[in-house]
Amino acid sequence: MAIIIDDKTQVLVQGITGKQGQFHTMQMKAYGTKIVGGTSPGKGGTTVDGIPVYDTVREACENHKIDASVIFTPAFFAKEAALEALEAGIKVVVIITEHIPVHDEMEIMAYGKRYGATIIGPNTFGIVSSGQCKIVIPPNPYFIPGSVGVVARSGTLTYEIVGNLTAQGIGQTTVVGMGGDRIVGLSFVDVLKLFEEDPETKVVVLIGEIGGDAEERAAEYIKIMTKPVVAYIAGKSAPPGKRMGHAGAIIERGKGTFEGKVKALSEAGAKVAELPFEVPVMVKETLKS
């Protein structure tokens, strides 16, 4: 078991002929992801690494059953690509693209809701159901099957922590990157609920960061979860009021501070790590007990 995607998920790559699209298509294929097609307007009929390329998403859907689409298109074109996937009936849309205007993101989410689709991202590394299916960027060797569910806002920090878990022989069910932007398709709570219901997930790792109130909302749900949660919040030493890259990582009005988030999560019963490399230690202890 895993959440959202598994070994049967058939994937379409939108923007497959671009540099990133091509590179990561090959990486995903190497991981075992079932990539059935790609799109690139005007390049229909060609192939990338043996994968058929179509002009439009509709054309791809006429030829294959597609469960999930991954979008690599540039920011100014990403909304169009996401709506194209939704309109064609694809129920899982993963948007890798960063720097998408926030008004476009809000529109994408509103349509996602209307079409009953799960949107992962934007500005995400994607999602991996370890050993079954990897949609997008994470480097292959660091994801091995196991019983830990991971949900995060930030990509590289997730590789860091998952890499450390894997180095200690602790595998994962599914690793979900919600995306680093202020508007993303999934919340911590959405993903925690899925892990709570997934029989194979024994422990959940939540990787958050300062800014916003996503972790505080998560804490409310953790209170009623039966599964243990280990959390790490990045940004303890970040100076207040400074923008730290992610639009979301802004401390304002005293909300979203490191202390506030740690307090909310600890009170909800989560174990909170001080530093990234303490997470595997805490997970190991939790799995034993």
Added chain:
Amino acid sequence: MKLYEYMGKELFAQFQIPVPQGKVITTAQEAEQVALNLGGPCVLKSQVLSGKRGKAGGIVFADTPQEAKEGAEKLLGQRLGDYTIDMLLVEEKISIEKELYLAITIDSGSRQPILIASTQGGMDIEEVPEEDIIKEPIDVLIGLKSFLAKDIVRRMGFPLLSPIGKELVNIISNMYNLFLSKDAELVEINPLAVCGKKLVAADAKITIDDEALFRQQDLPRVEENTEAEQAARELGLAFVELDGDIAVMANGAGITMGTLDTLAYYGGKPANFLDAGGGTGVEATAKALELLLSRNPKAIVINIFGGITRCDDVARAFATVKANREIPVPVVIRLVGTNQEEGRAILQEAGIEAYDFMQDAIKKAVELAHSS
């Protein structure tokens, strides 16, 4: 991108949101002239990007053009928080009977725009109790239609057919049009002044989404970064100056913050936050390194866990910089992830061993910085 008050008010005027008469000036002579033209008591408002200007003494009233001149002389060149006052907005003084609050911003929780309204506007809006604040998420597929504006006005307690009620409905609708068409993250009027049967936006706070500036060519550009921050921005990197002595480069905001946290844990002080982002190529990475070197740190720590970023690109960037100039400070590199082997081979040729774990690399960087 935050806009100055006067820019915000120009946009308000374009969108039929009433604003006081006034003009932005940069000299005391101009202040006197504008006050003369306004022909009555006026107010001088410092044009800086921080809030709480009134409490900090950045707003001065003047009854005569002479007083306006004197007030401007006093304010111009003064420091206000982190800013120097170099522009003033000289406006007619309005007699305010009541202060309202209106804002539209982005709500991460509902993934929609949200309208915030209160009849208790003014300087202490942050202390107004929750129950006196109306919060209404807006379905972007419907937009903020007149029926919703009317319902907000009803809940604010104004009769819909009263002059104020009608005007409020218009202002709310116009604010949303502005918010939408200018890719705003925030449009705030605080206070929205009730003056007899009229409403006037006495202040304007507008923030535009940086990611949408490419399609907002008509808007002015406001820069509030330091020079180094601006240089990094042009390279597509997120850079924030800090006051320590160990330069940091990592890829991704989260791991960069994690690197700072770990650095602090080992007793080091970061000189900066530099998120080289995902998929940054050789050239931009090399320039980022040059930027770090130009600030004379005691050590540099590079922490890369490559996903979309390729280790060989980072290694090539380092090798390029090293071939072109002397690097007078120790550089510690942690390099794992996509194309790790190629990257490490390049580094080895350049005479540097990469670390596997970030804590080891960071600990080493702190040691080297302390011993130099």
